[in-house]
Amino acid sequence: EITKEQRTLMKVIVDAYSTHQIPQDVAKKLLQEQYSADENFLLLTEMATSQVQVLVEFTKNIPGFLSLDREDQIALLKGSAVEAMFLRSAQVFSRKMPSGQTEVLEERIRKSGISEEFIIPMFNFYKSIVSLHMVQEEQALLTTITILTPDRPYVKDQQAVERIQETMLELLRKLCVLQRPQEPQYFARLLGRLTELRTLSHYHAEMLTSWRTNDHKFTPLLCEIWDVQ
Numbered sequence: 001e002i003t004k005e006q007r008t009l010m011k012v013i014v015d016a017y018s019t020h021q022i023p024q025d026v027a028k029k030l031l032q033e034q035y036s037a038d039e040n041f042l043l044l045t046e047m048a049t050s051q052v053q054v055l056v057e058f059t060k061n062i063p064g065f066l067s068l069d070r071e072d073q074i075a076l077l078k079g080s081a082v083e084a085m086f087l088r089s090a091q092v093f094s095r096k097m098p099s100g101q102t103e104v105l106e107e108r109i110r111k112s113g114i115s116e117e118f119i120i121p122m123f124n125f126y127k128s129i130v131s132l133h134m135v136q137e138e139q140a141l142l143t144t145i146t147i148l149t150p151d152r153p154y155v156k157d158q159q160a161v162e163r164i165q166e167t168m169l170e171l172l173r174k175l176c177v178l179q180r181p182q183e184p185q186y187f188a189r190l191l192g193r194l195t196e197l198r199t200l201s202h203y204h205a206e207m208l209t210s211w212r213t214n215d216h217k218f219t220p221l222l223c224e225i226w227d228v229q
């Protein structure tokens with residue numbers, strides 16, 4: 001019941017998702033450098049910067065995205081970057097990396113100057129994503145659906161975004177039914193994670209403020225995408 005064009009669409013998105021990854025030499029840095037709050041912050045900043053570059057390349061491969069209004073493309077990327085990075089970094093926790101990157105990433109996030117009130121919901125979210133045991137198609141589509149959220153700030157033609165998002169939602173719904181026939185609520189559970197992502201995105205804005213209060217510097221790309229400095 002998945003049509004031929006839906007199969008093609010799925011392949012394009014999954015190929016783009018698996019092609020655009022943080023380069024291994026950048027990811028490996030998580031393991032090398034020493035541990036201090038400042039060192040952790042610097043490494044995480046490097047990760048986030050690399051992740052944003054990967055995210056932009058992935059987004060350009062979403063069928064229909066480049067035909068949207070140019071300013072709306074930017075508004076969608078700025079509005080979804082944090083949420084997409086939560087989903088992407090959650091995969092690191094799901095994968096149980098052989099080289100122990102998972103533990104190291106958790107350690108560095110916990111000790112990078114983020115206050116406990118944000119750490120708790122953040123790692124609850126990571127746990128909830130890991131427990132879903134999503135397959136790559138689901139991860140790629142959920143990230144795509146997050147990016148194509150019509151009601152981000154400053155999006156002018158929300159209809160145009162909605163049309164593409166609906167195509168992706170329908171495809172994900174079908175996939176969930178096929179993938180988990182014994183779990184009819186699974187699609188709804190995936191969408192529930194998107195609601196949790198919005199909350200985390202609000203926490204994240206406060207995290208940025210508290211880092212900046214402690215005079216932490218971000219890279220030009222992060223300043224641009226997060227409207228800081």
Ligand SMILES: CC(C)c1onc(-c2c(Cl)cccc2Cl)c1COc1ccc(-c2ccc3c(C(=O)O)c[nH]c3c2)cc1
Nearest residue numbers: 021022027041044045047048051082085086088089092109
């Ligand atoms: C500016 C800094 C301090 C920041 O601010 N908020 C957040 C932040 C935090 Cl602390 C949590 C969630 C989202 C954000 Cl933006 C961050 C750090 O963001 C990231 C982003 C992405 C990775 C990340 C992704 C993939 C992989 C990967 C693989 O795929 O093989 C291997 N290693 C990975 C590392 C880590 C940290």
